[in-house]
Amino acid sequence: MTRFAFVAVVLGASLAGCGKQGPPLAPFVHIPGAVEPITVRRVGDEIYLSMTVPTVNVDDSIPVDIARIDVHAYTGRTAPSIRHLLEWGSLVASVKVDASKPATAAEVAVGAEASDPGPGDVLMVKDRLTPENRQPSQEPPDSAAPRRSSAPVSVPATVAPLRRYYGAVAFSPRGLSGPPQSVFADVVLTGLPDTPSRLHATYTASNLTLTWQPSGGLVGFLLERSSPLAPPDEDVNRPVSAVERPGSLPPPPTTYNVYLERAPDPLTLTVRDPLVGAVDAPPAPLNETPITTLSLIDDVQFERVGCYSVRAVRGSGVRAVESETSEQLCVKAVDVFPPLPPRSLTAVPSENAVSLIWELNDELDLAGYLVLRGKPGDATLLALTQTPVAEPRYRDASVTPGVNYVYAVVAVDSRLPAPNVSAESTRVVEMAR
Numbered sequence: 396m397t398r399f400a401f402v403a404v405v406l407g408a409s410l411a412g413c414g415k416q417g418p419p420l421a422p423f424v425h426i427p428g429a430v431e432p433i434t435v436r437r438v439g440d441e442i443y444l445s446m447t448v449p450t451v452n453v454d455d456s457i458p459v460d461i462a463r464i465d466v467h468a469y470t471g472r473t474a475p476s477i478r479h480l481l482e483w484g485s486l487v488a489s490v491k492v493d494a495s496k497p498a499t500a501a502e503v504a505v506g507a508e509a510s511d512p513g514p515g516d517v518l519m520v521k522d523r524l525t526p527e528n529r530q531p532s533q534e535p536p537d538s539a540a541p542r543r544s545s546a547p548v549s550v551p552a553t554v555a556p557l558r559r560y561y562g563a564v565a566f567s568p569r570g571l572s573g574p575p576q577s578v579f580a581d582v583v584l585t586g587l588p589d590t591p592s593r594l595h596a597t598y599t600a601s602n603l604t605l606t607w608q609p610s611g612g613l614v615g616f617l618l619e620r621s622s623p624l625a626p627p628d629e630d631v632n633r634p635v636s637a638v639e640r641p642g643s644l645p646p647p648p649t650t651y652n653v654y655l656e657r658a659p660d661p662l663t664l665t666v667r668d669p670l671v672g673a674v675d676a677p678p679a680p681l682n683e684t685p686i687t688t689l690s691l692i693d694d695v696q697f698e699r700v701g702c703y704s705v706r707a708v709r710g711s712g713v714r715a716v717e718s719e720t721s722e723q724l725c726v727k728a729v730d731v732f733p734p735l736p737p738r739s740l741t742a743v744p745s746e747n748a749v750s751l752i753w754e755l756n757d758e759l760d761l762a763g764y765l766v767l768r769g770k771p772g773d774a775t776l777l778a779l780t781q782t783p784v785a786e787p788r789y790r791d792a793s794v795t796p797g798v799n800y801v802y803a804v805v806a807v808d809s810r811l812p813a814p815n816v817s818a819e820s821t822r823v824v825e826m827a828r
Contacts, residue, residue, distance in 0.1 A: 600732035610707035645710035650685030734806035742825035
């Protein structure tokens with residue numbers, strides 16, 4: 396075969412095997428997507444940041460090619476560009492990401508005794524305000540193309556309050572950075588409310604009442620009540636007047652958050668979650684919304700130490716700022732509250748027996764009842780049952796027909812080692828036939 400014929404055969408075979416040609420496939424872009432959103436919460440001088448680890452690359456392909464997330468902060472009066480954030484801001488945290496983990500919705504706090512976060516995990520980072528990072532970061536040489544913040548500033552930069560802006564960038568294993576957020580998160584660097592003081596607690600059989608002195612003391616409390624309230628959400632973007640300046644408090648009213656640290660229940664076997672109690676997890680108040688009064692009612696838990704603290708709150712929503720925590724008040728409630736006496740005791744005679752019935756008590760810690768018996772004229776009745784009976788009924792078959800007996804019932808709770816015993820029910824007299 397000639398050389399020309401060989402080339403022709405090979406070319407023909409190649410063309411025969413190609414078949415129909417489709418559109419070219421776009422190459423995968425192995426760059427992680429944006430870390431969005433970032434939410435912030437300020438508690439005292441600590442800023443808690445929450446964000447979700449990306450689950451896809453910038454072209455929506457999976458699995459995500461991610462190795463770490465860097466969180467940066469910038470202090471200034473206007474939102475920086477991403478270049479200014481990275482060049483003039485500070486690195487708050489660099490968190491390693493385990494891309495091999497399946498996408499989840501777990502919550503991971505930096506500093507916790509847990510594995511590295513994976514795609515879809517909610518990552519929490521803490522930044523603490525210091526005198527140094529409260530000062531403006533090095534200002535950029537120009538203000539071209541500023542990025543939007545979560546609350547755009549509508550006043551001139553010279554009178555706008557200082558803010559601390561936060562952004563996060565994901566990096567691939569090859570060091571390629573993903574895109575920044577579409578909106579930076581930020582907090583206004585206002586002052587802090589005065590810390591509440593003089594916590595006091597009282598308790599009953601069912602509730603514990605916690606009270607405290609107001610933020611700013613009695614004088615501050617009276618001044619706030621006598622001053623007109625500012626319109627809602629008018630605390631951060633208004634011009635600075637002679638009596639207002641950056642760093643001042645958000646407007647009234649002052650509200651409160653109550654926090655509780657309780658000792659573990661000695662009667663309950665608990666398995667420690669490695670994420671619980673992590674240093675970067677934000678504290679969660681007992682109350683669902685800030686309290687407008689100077690007291691809180693909590694369920695009482697006996698024989699367990701509970702340590703309460705209170706923070707004053709100014710502002711609302713993402714602009715809320717909390718004071719430093721008050722001194723803790725640790726309370727160990729002791730159950731000295733007996734059940735109520737059983738009601739409506741009735742005796743029903745029968746042959747060689749007397750049956751007793753009464754109403755069921757409704758105490759949650761009720762352990763049962765003791766049945767007492769004696770003779771007419773006895774000041775003290777003796778227990779017929781050595782251990783509590785659970786049901787509100789009892790049949791006494793240890794009687795002599797024709798003899799009168801006096802009966803009463805007492806309720807007993809579950810306190811250990813010595814239970815509380817109620818007063819006697821109303822006494823009844825009956826004889827067996």
